[in-house]
Amino acid sequence: MKKSQKYLSTLVPFICLLILVFTIYFGYMLFFGHRKLSFLEDVESNNYASITHYAIYGIHLNIQGNINIDDEVNDMKLILSNGKKELELPFIYTNNGSNYTFKTSHYINEGIVLDNLPKGEYYLLIKVNNKKYYSVQNKTTYENLEYYTITNNKKNNKINIEWNTYDECPTLRFSIKEEKLPSDVYDITLDPGHDAVDPGMTVCYDGKSVIPIHSNSCSSGELIKESDLNLVVSLKLKELLERDGYKVSITRDDYQDEVDVYAPMGSATMANDTHSKLNLAIHHNSLGATVNNDYLGFEIYIANDTETTFAESLLNNLKKSANAYPSHKEKYAIIPGIYQRYFSEEEIGSEEYYWNTSMIYYYNIREVGGISTHAAQDGIGRPEYPKNEHYLSNNTAEPYLLELGYMDNLNDLKNIMDNPLGYAEGIKNAINEYLKAL
Ligand SMILES: [Zn+2]
Incomplete structure (x- = not known):
């Protein structure tokens, strides 16, 4: 075997391994990283619901807002979605022509029960006629929220509610995961x-x-x-x-x-x-x-x-x-x-x-x-x-x-x-x- 052949026989498997690693990494990122949010590509672009008020009060989150929809509306829901699972949230709406105003409850101590949200990552969307999805944009002066659930069997979930954008689409993301209660947080x-x-x-x-x-x-x-x-x-x-x-x-x-x-x-x-x-x-x-x-x-x-x-x-x-x-x-x-x-x-x-x-x-x-x-x-x-x-x-x-x-x-x-x-x-x-x- 020539010296160069010997050199090549070591290099080729190394390059192959490198290609394999890159393929797996980019494939994973492309598939999972993308798939994670791809459902947001299905939301309507250039038409978002405006959130005009949102507040955590006790164990409840209350959201109010409005949206303009020109189509005939037979059904409107407020949901949290991760692309696979949709959680329907409390929702009350009225309309004046194509302008719809909505809220999660008439009461300040009712609405979305934060403690009941399952672990995971979800986006707040409005679903119209069971087929069209609208994202939400922040029209308040308030920013992200952080909440720890009531201690239950010595366990707590942390909920981060964060304003973000995905591909120029404004989003409100809910991330819920189990986390130890910090020393300064009480029930x-x-x-x-x-x-x-x-x-x-x-x-x-x-x-x-x-x-x-x-x-x-x-x-x-x-x-x-x-x-x-x-x-x-x-x-x-x-x-x-x-x-x-x-x-x-x-x-x-x-x-x-x-x-x-x-x-x-x-x-x-x-x-x-x-x-x-x-x-x-x-x-x-x-x-x-x-x-x-x-x-x-x-x-x-x-x-x-x-x-x-x-x-x-x-x-x-x-x-x-x-x-x-x-x-x-x-x-x-x-x-x-x-x-x-x-x-x-x-x-x-x-x-x-x-x-x-x-x-x-x-x-x-x-x-x-x-x-x-x-x-x-x-x-x-x-x-x-x-x-x-x-x-x-x-x-x-x-x-x-x-x-x-x-x-x-x-x-x-x-x-x-x-x-x-x-x-x-x-x-x-x-x-x-x-x-x-x-
Ligand atoms: Zn007194």
Whole structure:
């Protein structure tokens, strides 16, 4: 064998191997890399749906938008597609001629249940007449979203919702994969109302009678502070929720703690600082100076445009576990025991506040929900007050305010003092019904 032949016999297999490797690599990229998105080539070009609003609120994503379609529309769906599988999403639409407006729900706490989305990579599309597909473009000032699902058997999925383009086609991509919960992400935030500085309502209680007082001295019986009752129930609730596997943050866990409302990890900010899905403010009610035994029972305050499944579950479970009754106060009631209180014209007055009559009165609901609950710039309404860093957020917790009973009503106070665990259990069971039924 000549020297050159020997050289060639080594080189040829090497070149062949190199060609094979390149063929496999490029073949794979061409086939799989391309196939992964090729279904997007079937979407209509130069006509996209405009997304005008999208917000994560609790465990739900809500999307609103519009699209112009000249063809006759018999059927329109909102889907997530990966080219093989299509997931149909909640969708409501109306039209004015060829202009169609759509949303995923009328309620801020309904729409796409993020926790139910299966793992994988999907694109948001509108499917018309079962044959034409339209992609979506971002017409808001908001960008990508990130969400961690509620902890379930110590597991969480991470969902990235990202605006992108594919071949000049605007897209909204959902990537869902299992990922460990980061240390700063929680499931639920509890906010035991008031603190060591502001105790809320105070009463003197001797087991047979209750007297509202406005000082720190109680000559007959025991001095009961609202801040302490709120904390007793909240700490028990935290323990029960953690036993069921949830990761729970709390705005204070000591009777001596002082809490700032708008500072980082404050009572109006912690739920969003910790990316919690639910925020429960726990309080006890009072009529102030007048003891009126006609008033008793718990009151559940909810945000604007809220679907009441969870609130009703709280109501039923508090009845069952705490032997408590919904208040029969009628003002602001939607359902007996469930309330939606907006600012009134009188409360806004003539001053130039940010408040308006479409805003919820209670800051611990309004300021937690970001754009979904019309949070104000500073929460209080006056520019000199601290700013709520989350007031423009489109990724917030779903807030509730619970007034568990009237402290100046003997029956209520007795029930609360005798059975705080029953109240905690009722709330925990309602949370499980809402979140574990996903
Ligand atoms: Zn209170």
